[in-house]
Amino acid sequence: xxxxxxxxxxxxxxxxxxxxxxxxxxxPMGLLGHSDADVLTHALCDALLGAAGLPxxxxxxxxxxxxxxxxxxxxxxxxxxxxxxxxxxxPDYADCTIIAQxxxxxxxxxxxxxxxxxxxxxxxxxxxxxxxxxxxxGFTGEKKGIAAHSVVILSE
Numbered sequence: 001x002x003x004x005x006x007x008x009x010x011x012x013x014x015x016x017x018x019x020x021x022x023x024x025x026x027x028p029m030g031l032l033g034h035s036d037a038d039v040l041t042h043a044l045c046d047a048l049l050g051a052a053g054l055p056x057x058x059x060x061x062x063x064x065x066x067x068x069x070x071x072x073x074x075x076x077x078x079x080x081x082x083x084x085x086x087x088x089x090x091p092d093y094a095d096c097t098i099i100a101q102x103x104x105x106x107x108x109x110x111x112x113x114x115x116x117x118x119x120x121x122x123x124x125x126x127x128x129x130x131x132x133x134x135x136x137x138g139f140t141g142e143k144k145g146i147a148a149h150s151v152v153i154l155s156e
Contacts, residue, residue, distance in 0.1 A: 002089070002154045004051025008042035011145035020098060020105065020146070021112025021129065022074045022119070027103045031146060034063035038073035040098055040129070043148040044116060045073070045080045051154045052089050077119040084154070091122055092153040098131040099140045099147040105131035 016030025021040045031037035045057045054060070060083075061068045061076055068076070084090070094116070098105050105112075109129045117124035134141035 001092075002051040002053075002156070004047040004049070004152045004154065006043040006046030006048070006050060006150040006152075007147070008039045008046065009139075009145055009147040010037045010039050011139075012143070018103070019073070020108065020148075022072070022115030023108045023111045025103055025105075025108055035061070035068055035071045035076065036073050039146050040096060040112065040148040040150075041073035041077055041116065041119075043150040044094060044096060044152070045077055047094070047150040047152040048077075048080050048084060048091060048154070051152050052084050052087050054083060054087070074115060074119045077116070081120055088156055089154045091120055091126070092155050093126050093128075094120075094150060094152045095128045096130070096148060096150040098129065099134060099149075100131065101133045101136065101141050101143050 010031035010033050012029040013032035018025045018027040018030040019036045019038045112129050113124045113127050116127050139145050140147055
């Protein structure tokens with residue numbers, strides 16, 4: 001058994017869609033990034049890669065590569081799963097937390113779980129997603145961006 005932790009953060013930007021867990025959420029601004037800037041999926045990818053002893057998504061999918069510009073992060077997650085399976089690992093469970101003052105995530109969490117489980121090839125009841133605010137504190141509390149943490153357990 002192996003455990004991995006992932007963290008990601010993106011700042012808000014005008015003219016971008018807000019995509020979290022593969023769900024496009026109605027919002028006045030999206031997140032800035034080379035890909036779709038899906039902070040939740042990026043944190044999950046890094047947790048999986050870390051648990052497998054592989055490089056992080058910045059190394060595997062660099063923001064200097066045209067191949068990954070604007071890519072759906074669920075596609076990156078699918079690529080991560082191929083790498084894990086090649087090394088003989090499979091995910092047992094993922095626990096994720098989205099940190100955002102706005103917008104509200106609760107109405108979208110069920111669809112996020114469905115999207116992530118589909119990309120990972122595991123049952124949705126093996127993925128937990130929570131959302132919290134920081135009570136107006138820090139950059140997320142000041143509505144400057146969104147962060148996410150993820151912890152995973154892998155089996156060999």
